[in-house]
Amino acid sequence: MNLDFTVFTFGLPILLKGLGNTILFCAISIVCGFVIACLIALCRLSRRSFLRLPALWFVEVFRNTPFLVQAFILFFAFPRLGVRIDATVAGIMVLSLYAGAYFSESIRGAILSVPKGQIEAARALGMPYLRAMRRIVLPQSLGYLLPATTNQIIGVIKDSAALSVITVPELSMAAQVVLGESFSPVETYVMVAILYWALTACVAAMMAYFERRVAAAAVATTSESARFATAGKSH
Amino acid sequence: MTKPSADSDKLSSAPMVRVRNLHKWFGPLHVLNDISFDVQSGEKICIIGPSGSGKSTLLRCLNFLEEHDAGTIWLEGAAMGFHTEEDGRRQRSSESEINRMRASIGMVFQSFNLWGHMTVLGNIIEAPMHVRGLGRSAAEQIALELLERMGLADKRNAYPSQLSGGQQQRAAIARALAMRPKIMLFDEPTSSLDPELVGEVLEVMRGLAEDGMTMLVVTHEMDFAADVADRIIFMDHGTILEQERPAQFFERPKHERATQFLARILRRSTRP
Numbered sequence: 194m195n196l197d198f199t200v201f202t203f204g205l206p207i208l209l210k211g212l213g214n215t216i217l218f219c220a221i222s223i224v225c226g227f228v229i230a231c232l233i234a235l236c237r238l239s240r241r242s243f244l245r246l247p248a249l250w251f252v253e254v255f256r257n258t259p260f261l262v263q264a265f266i267l268f269f270a271f272p273r274l275g276v277r278i279d280a281t282v283a284g285i286m287v288l289s290l291y292a293g294a295y296f297s298e299s300i301r302g303a304i305l306s307v308p309k310g311q312i313e314a315a316r317a318l319g320m321p322y323l324r325a326m327r328r329i330v331l332p333q334s335l336g337y338l339l340p341a342t343t344n345q346i347i348g349v350i351k352d353s354a355a356l357s358v359i360t361v362p363e364l365s366m367a368a369q370v371v372l373g374e375s376f377s378p379v380e381t382y383v384m385v386a387i388l389y390w391a392l393t394a395c396v397a398a399m400m401a402y403f404e405r406r407v408a409a410a411a412v413a414t415t416s417e418s419a420r421f422a423t424a425g426k427s428h
Numbered sequence: 429m430t431k432p433s434a435d436s437d438k439l440s441s442a443p444m445v446r447v448r449n450l451h452k453w454f455g456p457l458h459v460l461n462d463i464s465f466d467v468q469s470g471e472k473i474c475i476i477g478p479s480g481s482g483k484s485t486l487l488r489c490l491n492f493l494e495e496h497d498a499g500t501i502w503l504e505g506a507a508m509g510f511h512t513e514e515d516g517r518r519q520r521s522s523e524s525e526i527n528r529m530r531a532s533i534g535m536v537f538q539s540f541n542l543w544g545h546m547t548v549l550g551n552i553i554e555a556p557m558h559v560r561g562l563g564r565s566a567a568e569q570i571a572l573e574l575l576e577r578m579g580l581a582d583k584r585n586a587y588p589s590q591l592s593g594g595q596q597q598r599a600a601i602a603r604a605l606a607m608r609p610k611i612m613l614f615d616e617p618t619s620s621l622d623p624e625l626v627g628e629v630l631e632v633m634r635g636l637a638e639d640g641m642t643m644l645v646v647t648h649e650m651d652f653a654a655d656v657a658d659r660i661i662f663m664d665h666g667t668i669l670e671q672e673r674p675a676q677f678f679e680r681p682k683h684e685r686a687t688q689f690l691a692r693i694l695r696r697s698t699r700p
Contacts, residue, residue, distance in 0.1 A: 310541035314600075317491055318555035318607055319531030321523065328558065332545045410545075 200380045204371035208381075211367025212388050218363055219350050222285050228291025233297035235326070238304060248297075255294030261355045263287050267303040284353075284361035292349045293426070299341035303334035335407045343400040347393045354389070364388060442505030442643050444469045444611055445490065452485055452666075459485045460496070461666040467611070472643045474653035474674075477663035478689055483646040484538075487665070488614050491533045492526055492645070503529055505609070522587035531559050534604030534612040538619050540596040542588035548575070548599045549584040552606045560607065567606070575600040578632055594625030598632055605636075612636065614645040650693055654678055662686050 214417045236248035255263065271278040307330045315325035318420035368385045372378055436487035445467035452460035459482045467473055475483045488494040490501060492509040497585075501508040508529055513519050542551050552574065575581045577599040588596055597617055604612060614633065618626040628653050637643060637656045647653060653660060653674060660677040662670040669683045681687050 199440070252451055308541075310539050311543060313493055314535075314537065314541035314543070314603075317493060317530060317535035318604070319527040319529075319559045320555060321527055324558060328554065329543055333543070400689075 198380075200371065200375040200377040201384065202332060202374060204375060204381055204384060206362065207371050208367050208384055208388060211362065212369075212392065214362055214367075215350070215353055215364040216392065218281070218285055218288065218356070218361065219353050222288035222292050222353070223346055223349060225285070225289035225410055226296055229289060229293030230296030230300050234300040234304060235292060235323075237297065237301055237427035238264075252297055255291050256298075260287075260291055260352045263291060264355060264359050271319060277302045280360045281362065284356040284359060284363075288349065288353055288356065291352070292345070295345045295348065296342065299338060302341065303338035304330055306337040307333045337409055339400060339404045339407060343404075346396055346400070350396065351389065434532050440659065442502065443467060444471070444504060445644070446500075446502040446505075447490075448500050450486070450489065450496050450501065452482075452489060452494060452496050459666050460489065463499070463666075463668055465661060465668060465671060467642060467644060469610075470640050470643055471658050472637050472641075472656050473645070473659050473661055474657040475644065475646045475661045475663060476648070476650070476653060476689075477669075481663040483663050484615050484669070485556070487535075487615050487644060490536055490613060493535075505532070527559070527671050529665040529675070531555070531607055532610045534601075534607060534609035534662045536597070536604055536612065536614045537600055538616040540588070540593070540600045540620075542596055542600055542603070544588055547585050547587055548580065548591070548602075551588070551599060552603045556606050570606050571602070573620075574605050575599075577635075578602045579628075592625060593621045594628045597621065597629045601629075601632055601636075611642040612644065614647070616646050616648070617647060618647070648693065662689070 198295065233248045233251060236244040237252070238359045239245050239248075264284065268278075268280065268283045271283060272362045304326070311329055311333065312325050315329045316322070320328070352366040355364060356363055360366065364385060368381050375381065434524055443466040445465075447466075448464045450460050450463040451458070461482075463482075463486060472525050475486065477483055485494055489496045490503075490508070495509060500510070506529065507521070509521055509526060510518050511521055542545070542548075543554070547556065549568065549571055552571035553562075553564065556562045556567040556570060557564060572581065572584065575584055578601065580595060580598055583591060583595060583599070588599070591599065600625070601612075601692065602616075617633070619627050621629065626649070630649060633643070633645070634656060643656075645653075645657075656672075657674050660672055661668055662672075662677065662681070662683070664683075664685045670677060670681060672682075677686070678690065681690060
């Protein structure tokens with residue numbers, strides 16, 4: 194097989210621009226998704242059924258239908274409702290909702306992984322529910338939350354490729370542009386694959402760093418800082 | 429100690445705790461069945477009874493960790509958790525109202541429940557700072573005084589997992605006391621401790637009792653109950669069977685179930 198190297202010099206700048214957009218759109222969607230996920234997780238843990246049941250349906254719908262189909266529905270639904278919407282905005286919205294549904298499950302699991310007595314102690318002292326979640330439960334659930342979240346963030350990045358079908362100008366869309374000019378599908382998609390891999394590898398490395406930090410802090414709370422405790426040093 | 433008159437409903441003379449016709453179900457299980465009692469300021473009450481009799485649930489209802497299904501709990505005349513609307517409907521109180529009332533009730537758990545990601549000092553200053561709104565230095569001053577009193581001054585920067593069970597429970601008591609509660613609830617505070625560590629926790633509790641703290645203690649420590657309690661509440665199957673002075677209760681229990689329970693407990697504690 195002969196590789197056409199001219200496509201690298203010509204295609205790479207276009208693909209890098211696409212990669213930049215993918216990073217931007219994914220970053221926005223992951224942040225929005227995380228906020229949505231926190232709300233959904235808290236609703237799913239609520240004892241009030243008017244919060245719990247809609248949250249459950251939301252997760253069910255977004256986890257059990259293809260992302261591609263979700264993107265189409267949202268993209269075509271807005272014009273039908275008389276709302277003109279940019280493809281990129283629609284894409285970020287659907288990716289945020291999709292990420293929110295997935296993240297919410299790991300946040301819920303993380304909250305449930307912290308013994309109930311921890312929040313009871315906070316509530317018994319008069320601490321409001323959300324503050325107890327933030328101050329007491331969340332810090333202790335990170336060891337559970339981070340590994341699960343890493344996989345899901347990588348999943349969101351990979352699934353964002355489907356946004357090209359609704360004409361969002363991200364990396365896969367850029368590949369189609371390069372392809373249209375060069376007619377070198379193998380070279381083009383190999384580059385695309387390498388760029389996706391580079392991005393997810395960076396994300397995984399970053400998350401692994403956070404995981405180590407959290408694990409180190411957890412060790413500090415058990416054995417390491419016994420030194421500090423006995424030495425009576427204050428910080 | 430003056431005996432409370434059972435039906436004085438004036439708010440001015442409201443008892444520290446008043447419970448009337450309290451009911452609680454866990455599904456089909458009737459865990460609390462028509463519980464009524466009063467606790468006067470400064471009174472120490474031990475709640476005893478077989479496991480599954482509803483003792484812990486009763487205690488947890490008092491600070492609304494469990495929500496009662498019927499009946500009323502008043503703390504210094506203020507209804508806890510629910511209030512009755514003018515049309516007679518039972519309405520849940522606002523979260524902020526519940527939190528405000530909880531802040532003046534100290535709770536000590538069987539499993540300590542110290543927060544593992546914070547030092548002992550961090551555990552104690554957390555609620556004074558983030559619930560009461562005290563500054564760090566004021567909160568730390570309260571915390572250090574309490575740690576001194578609990579014999580834990582040198583452990584202030586230790587994490588809970590570095591402490592023995594007895595030390596953890598004393599730190600948990602300090603955490604509750606840092607809120608300057610009007611009443612302390614103890615839910616089997618020594619039941620998960622190694623036998624040789626029980627004494628140090630009971631010692632701290634005796635000290636609190638001597639200082640005049642109002643205390644409700646669910647316990648299986650009969651010697652402690654006999655020494656410290658002004659009154660024993662004996663529960664079985666979700667009802668209060670006896671409310672007596674310790675001498676009366678331990679020597680001449682009125683109910684067959686109480687007699688059986690005491691026989692079982694005493695046999696266990698005199699075994700070599």
